[in-house]
Amino acid sequence: MAGSTLHDGLTPLNEPSVQKSDDAHGYYTLGENIVDPVAPTGPIADRWTTRKFENRLVNPANRRKLDVIIVGTGLAGGAAAATLGEAGYNVKSFCYQDSPRRAHSIAAQGGINAAKNYKEDGDSTFRLFYDTVKGGDYRSRESNVYRLAEVSANIIDQCVAQGVPFARDYGGLLDNRSFGGVQVSRTFYARGQTGQQLLIGAYQAMERQVAAGTVQSFTRHEMLELIVVDDGTGPRARGIIARDMVSGEIETHLADVVVLATGGYGNVFFLSTNAMGSNVTAAWRAHRKGAYMANPCYTQIHPTCIPVSGEHQSKLTLMSESLRNDGRIWVPKKKEDCDKDPRDIPEEDRDYYLERIYPSFGNLVPRDIASRQAKNMCDEGRGVGPMVGDFRRGVYLDFADAIKRLGKDAIEEKYDNLLDMYERITGENPYEVPMRIYPAVHYVMGGLWVDYHLQSNVPGLFVSGEANFSDHGANRLGASALMQGLADGYFVLPNTIREYLADGPFEKIDESHPAVVEAKQNVEDRVAKFLSINGTRSADSYHKELGNIMWEYCGMERTEEGLRKAIDLIRELKADFWSNLKVLGSADTLNQSLEKAGRVADFIELGELMCIDALNRRESCGGHFRGESQTEDGEALRHDDEFAYVAAWEWGGDSLEGGQPVLHKEDLIYTAIEMKQRSYK
Amino acid sequence: MNLTLKIWRQSGPDDKGGIHTYQVSGISQDMSFLEMLDVLNEQLNEKGEEPVAFDSDCREGICGMCSLMINGEAHGPEVTTTCQLHMRSFNDGDTITIEPWRAEPFPVIKDLVVDRSAFDRIIQSGGFVSANTGSAPEANSVPAPRDKAMRAFNVATCIGCGACVAACPNGSASLFVGAKITHLGELPQGQPERWTRVVDMVGQHDHEGFGGCTNIGECAAACPKEIPLDVISQLNKDLRTALANGH
Numbered sequence: 001m002a003g004s005t006l007h008d009g010l011t012p013l014n015e016p017s018v019q020k021s022d023d024a025h026g027y028y029t030l031g032e033n034i035v036d037p038v039a040p041t042g043p044i045a046d047r048w049t050t051r052k053f054e055n056r057l058v059n060p061a062n063r064r065k066l067d068v069i070i071v072g073t074g075l076a077g078g079a080a081a082a083t084l085g086e087a088g089y090n091v092k093s094f095c096y097q098d099s100p101r102r103a104h105s106i107a108a109q110g111g112i113n114a115a116k117n118y119k120e121d122g123d124s125t126f127r128l129f130y131d132t133v134k135g136g137d138y139r140s141r142e143s144n145v146y147r148l149a150e151v152s153a154n155i156i157d158q159c160v161a162q163g164v165p166f167a168r169d170y171g172g173l174l175d176n177r178s179f180g181g182v183q184v185s186r187t188f189y190a191r192g193q194t195g196q197q198l199l200i201g202a203y204q205a206m207e208r209q210v211a212a213g214t215v216q217s218f219t220r221h222e223m224l225e226l227i228v229v230d231d232g233t234g235p236r237a238r239g240i241i242a243r244d245m246v247s248g249e250i251e252t253h254l255a256d257v258v259v260l261a262t263g264g265y266g267n268v269f270f271l272s273t274n275a276m277g278s279n280v281t282a283a284w285r286a287h288r289k290g291a292y293m294a295n296p297c298y299t300q301i302h303p304t305c306i307p308v309s310g311e312h313q314s315k316l317t318l319m320s321e322s323l324r325n326d327g328r329i330w331v332p333k334k335k336e337d338c339d340k341d342p343r344d345i346p347e348e349d350r351d352y353y354l355e356r357i358y359p360s361f362g363n364l365v366p367r368d369i370a371s372r373q374a375k376n377m378c379d380e381g382r383g384v385g386p387m388v389g390d391f392r393r394g395v396y397l398d399f400a401d402a403i404k405r406l407g408k409d410a411i412e413e414k415y416d417n418l419l420d421m422y423e424r425i426t427g428e429n430p431y432e433v434p435m436r437i438y439p440a441v442h443y444v445m446g447g448l449w450v451d452y453h454l455q456s457n458v459p460g461l462f463v464s465g466e467a468n469f470s471d472h473g474a475n476r477l478g479a480s481a482l483m484q485g486l487a488d489g490y491f492v493l494p495n496t497i498r499e500y501l502a503d504g505p506f507e508k509i510d511e512s513h514p515a516v517v518e519a520k521q522n523v524e525d526r527v528a529k530f531l532s533i534n535g536t537r538s539a540d541s542y543h544k545e546l547g548n549i550m551w552e553y554c555g556m557e558r559t560e561e562g563l564r565k566a567i568d569l570i571r572e573l574k575a576d577f578w579s580n581l582k583v584l585g586s587a588d589t590l591n592q593s594l595e596k597a598g599r600v601a602d603f604i605e606l607g608e609l610m611c612i613d614a615l616n617r618r619e620s621c622g623g624h625f626r627g628e629s630q631t632e633d634g635e636a637l638r639h640d641d642e643f644a645y646v647a648a649w650e651w652g653g654d655s656l657e658g659g660q661p662v663l664h665k666e667d668l669i670y671t672a673i674e675m676k677q678r679s680y681k
Numbered sequence: 682m683n684l685t686l687k688i689w690r691q692s693g694p695d696d697k698g699g700i701h702t703y704q705v706s707g708i709s710q711d712m713s714f715l716e717m718l719d720v721l722n723e724q725l726n727e728k729g730e731e732p733v734a735f736d737s738d739c740r741e742g743i744c745g746m747c748s749l750m751i752n753g754e755a756h757g758p759e760v761t762t763t764c765q766l767h768m769r770s771f772n773d774g775d776t777i778t779i780e781p782w783r784a785e786p787f788p789v790i791k792d793l794v795v796d797r798s799a800f801d802r803i804i805q806s807g808g809f810v811s812a813n814t815g816s817a818p819e820a821n822s823v824p825a826p827r828d829k830a831m832r833a834f835n836v837a838t839c840i841g842c843g844a845c846v847a848a849c850p851n852g853s854a855s856l857f858v859g860a861k862i863t864h865l866g867e868l869p870q871g872q873p874e875r876w877t878r879v880v881d882m883v884g885q886h887d888h889e890g891f892g893g894c895t896n897i898g899e900c901a902a903a904c905p906k907e908i909p910l911d912v913i914s915q916l917n918k919d920l921r922t923a924l925a926n927g928h
C-alpha cells in the first residue's frame with residue numbers, strides 16, 4: 001500500500017502490519033479489524049478546522065434540554081464541565097473526593113507544553129506534533145496528535161484569562177523552560193505546582209457554572225456502573241449508577257450522553273505516584289458493558305521517584321524530571337561499596353552509567369530508558385539504599401558537581417521545594433548526601449478506545465484525558481498530559497459532542513426501564529457480596545499482592561515466561577479474593593474498606609488484561625519493553641511490520657468461567673511522518 | 682516504635698462520638714503519619730473492629746484532602762500537611778490524640794472525616810474570573826508585572842484544606858478567602874470583578890457560619906502552605922474600598 005495513494009489523495013508512508021508471532025495464543029480470541037469511523041481526511045493541518053465546521057451545531061434553546069453526565073473533575077473533566085455549562089447544556093459532574101478541586105491533576109509538577117514559539121527557537125505546531133509522535137514510538141494516530149499540537153496554544157490563552165499565575169519574566173511576559181530532553185523551550189509552568197494552578201483555574205470556571213445553575217456538582221460520589229439502553233436505535237450510554245459515599249445510597253443518574261474523564265489506572269501496581277483513590281472502576285465498568293480497552297499494557301515508569309522505604313509504604317512520590325538537568329546519576333562500580341557512605345566512594349569507583357552508555361544524551365535520555373537502566377544496575381546488585389526484600393532498589397542522583405559549578409544558592413533557587421520534600425520524606429539532606437531515586441509507575445498511555453471525536457465504540461459514551469487511550473502512543477513526553485487533558489476538555493470534546501447531541505434529546509427513559517433496574521441491581525448485589533464474603537483478608541492486602549505481581553512481571557521489563565506466570569498468579573488471586581475477602585462495617589454509611597474492595601476487584605481483572613496485551617505484543621516500544629525484542633546491545637527493538645496497530649480489547653467474559661478477551665486491531669497508517677527507530681546513543 | 686493513640690470515633694453525623702484508645706506497634710520512623718494509621722486499620726480489620734475513617738488522596742501535600750487535629754494542632758507539630766508528617770517527629774512510647782477539624786461549618790461525617798463543602802460554595806459566590814472558553818485573548822497581550830504575578834502565585838498555592846479554620850478560635854475562614862482575593866486581585870485579569878468578588882465571597886463566608894477575624898494569627902501558623910497573614914489585611918482593605926464605592 002505504501003507508495004499508492006489513499007482516497008483523499010495522500011500517500012501512506014507505511015504498510016499495514018501483519019502479525020506473525022502469537023505469544024498470547026490460548027488467552028484471547030481474534031476479532032475483526034476496526035477503523036476509526038470518523039477519521040478525518042485531507043491535509044493534516046486542515047483536518048480539525050474542517051471537522052469543527054462540519055460537525056453540527058445544537059441550537060442554544062435545545063441545549064438546556066440536553067443532560068450531560070461528566071464523571072471526573074480533573075483537567076479533562078473539570079474543563080469540559082465548565083465549557084459545556086457555559087454553552088448552556090445541563091451538566092451533572094461527579095468526583096469521589098470531597099471537592100472537585102482535589103482531582104489527581106492537582107499533583108502535576110513540571111509544566112504544560114504549548115507550541116507558542118515565544119522563544120523564537122524554531123518551535124511550531126508541526127514540531128510539537130512530530131516530537132509527540134516520535135516520543136510515542138509511532139504508536140499513536142497522527143490526526144489526533146496533530147490536533148493536540150494545534151490547540152495547545154489556545155490552552156495557554158484560556159488559562160491566563162482565568163488568572164492562572166504562570167511564571168513570568170521581568171518584562172511581565174510568560175516564561176518557558178525546556179523539559180524532558182526536548183530541544184525547544186515550550187513548557188509553561190507555575191513553579192513546581194503547574195497541575196495545581198491549572199486545575200484551580202478549571203475548578204473555578206466550573207464552580208462559576210455551578211453558581212449559574214448549568215452544572216450540578218456531586219462530590220463524594222463514586223460511579224459504579226454504566227447504564228446502556230437500547231431505545232430501538234441501537235445501544236446507547238444513557239447514564240450511570242453512583243454510590244453516595246456518605247449515605248451509602250445507590251443512585252441512578254440518567255442523561256443524553258456520558259463522558260468519562262476518570263484519569264489513569266497506574267494504581268493497578270499498588271505503589272505508584274497516583275493519588276490513593278485513583279482507580280479504574282469507571283473505565284472498567286464501561287469496558288464490561290462493551291467499551292473497548294486499548295493498549296492496556298502501555299504504562300509509563302518515571303525514573304526519578306523517591307525509593308520505597310519499607311513494607312508499609314502506601315504511595316511513591318515523584319521528584320520532577322527537571323532534576324536530571326543538573327543532577328548526575330550513578331551507582332558504585334563495586335558491589336561491596338553499595339552500603340558505604342556515598343561520599344566516601346572515590347570518583348574512579350563510581351559508574352555514571354547513563355553518561356557511559358549514552359554519551360550524547362547522558363542523564364537526559366527519555367524516561368523509559370533511564371528507568372530501565374536503573375533497574376538493570378539494581379538487578380546487577382549495584383543498587384543503593386536500604387534492602388527491600390533481597391534487593392537494594394535505588395541509584396544516586398548527585399548534585400555535588402552542580403553545587404560546585406553553580407553554587408548552592410542557584411541550586412536552591414531552582415529546586416528548593418523538591419529538595420525540601422525529599423528531606424521531609426527521607427530524613428536526609430540532599431545538599432550533603434546524594435539523593436536516592438528509583439523508578440515508579442506514573443502514568444498510563446493505555447485506556448478506553450475512542451475515535452477522533454473522543455467517542456468510544458459505545459455510542460453516547462465519550463472518554464477524555466488520561467482515561468482514554470490517548471494521543472501519546474506507547475510513551476508520553478513530559479508536560480504533555482496536562483496539555484491533553486485541557487485540550488480534550490476545553491476545545492476538543494465541546495466541538496465533537498455536539499455532533500452527537502444534535503440528534504438529541506433522546507427518548508426519555510426513567511428508572512423503571514429494565515436496563516436501568518438491572519444496572520442498579522448489579523451494583524447492589526456486588527456491594528452485598530463484598531460485605532458477605534466474611535473471609536480473612538483485607539482488600540488492601542490483595543491490592544498489595546496484585547501490585548507485586550504486576551511490578552515483577554509486567555513492569556519495566558516483560559518476558560513471555562514472566563507474563564504467563566503473572567496471568568496464572570492473578571487468576572489464583574482473583575479466585576481467593578472472591579472467597580476470602582473481609583470487609584467490615586455496613587453499606588449505608590461512609591465505608592472506605594468497601595470502596596477499596598470494589599476498586600481492587602476491578603484492578604485484578606484489568607491486571608490480567610494488561611498481561612495478555614503485553615504477552616501478545618512481542619516487540620519493545622515506548623514504555624513496553626519485551627525481553628525477547630531487543631538489539632544486541634540491549635536496546636528496545638520495535639517491529640513495525642507486525643505491530644503498528646492499536647490493540648483494542650473487547651470484554652469476553654470472566655476468565656474464571658472460561659471467558660476470553662477479543663482483540664480488535666486498528667492499523668496505524670502515517671502520511672505526514674515516516675516511522676524511524678529511536679536512538680539516543 | 683510503640684504508640685498509644687487516642688482517636689475520635691463517631692459512627693455518623695448524628696452520633697455523639699467519643700475518644701477511643703488503641704495501642705499500635707511496629708511503627709517505623711520512615712512511615713508517614715497516615716501510613717501509621719493504615720497499620721492501625723489493618724490491625725483493627727484483623728481483630729474484626731471497623732477501621733478508622735480519615736480522608737486522604739494525593740499523600741504528597743498538594744490536594745488538601747487530608748486533615749486531622751494531632752495533639753490539638755491542625756496537621757500536627759510541623760509546618761506541613763498531615764500526609765507529609767512523618768513518624769520521626771514522634772518518640773517511642775508517645776500518646777497521640779487525633780481528632781477531626783472542629784468548626785460549625787465543617788460538620789463531622791464519620792470518625793475523622795468532615796464536610797468542607799462550604800469552601801466550594803464560597804468559591805461559587807465569586808472566586809473566579811468570568812472568562813468563557815474560547816473568548817481569551819492572546820496570552821502575552823496583557824503583561825503582568827512579575828512581582829505581582831509572584832505574589833499571586835504564592836497565595837494561589839492554598840490547598841483548601843481548612844486547617845486555618847480548625848486552628849482559629851473563632852472558626853474564621855478569612856485566610857482562605859483572603860488568599861483567593863489576593864490571588865485574583867494581583868492579576869490584571871482579576872480586576873473587572875474585583876469589588877463584587879470580595880463583597881460576595883465575604884457574604885457567603887459569613888452566611889456559612891464561619892466566624893469573624895480578630896487578628897489572632899493561629900491560621901497562618903497552622904497553614905501548611907504558609908499563606909501569610911497579610912492576605913487578610915488585603916481582604917479587609919478591598920472590602921472597605923468596595924463598600925465605600927457602593928458595591
Ligand SMILES: Cc1cc2nc3c(=O)[nH]c(=O)nc-3n(C[C@H](O)[C@H](O)[C@H](O)COP(=O)(O)OP(=O)(O)OC[C@H]3O[C@@H](n4cnc5c(N)ncnc54)[C@H](O)[C@@H]3O)c2cc1C
Nearest residue numbers: 072073074075076096105110111223263465466479481482
Ligand atoms: C505526581 C505526578 C506528576 C505529574 N506531572 C505532570 C506534569 O508535570 N506535566 C504533565 O503534563 N503531566 C503530569 N502528570 C500527569 C497528569 O497529571 C495526569 O495525566 C492528568 O492530570 C490526568 O488528568 P485527568 O483529568 O485525565 O484525570 P484526573 O486528574 O486523574 O481526574 C480523575 C477524576 O475522576 C474522578 N473519578 C475517578 N474515578 C471515579 C469514579 N469511579 N467515580 C467518580 N469519579 C471518579 C476523580 O474524582 C477525579 O475527579 C503527572 C502525574 C503525576 C502522578
Ligand code: SF4
Nearest residue numbers: 839840842843845904
Ligand atoms: S489558607 Fe492555608 S490552612 Fe487555609 S485552607 Fe488554604 S492552605 Fe489550608
Ligand code: FES
Nearest residue numbers: 738740745747764
Ligand atoms: S492527602 Fe493530599 S494534601 Fe494530604
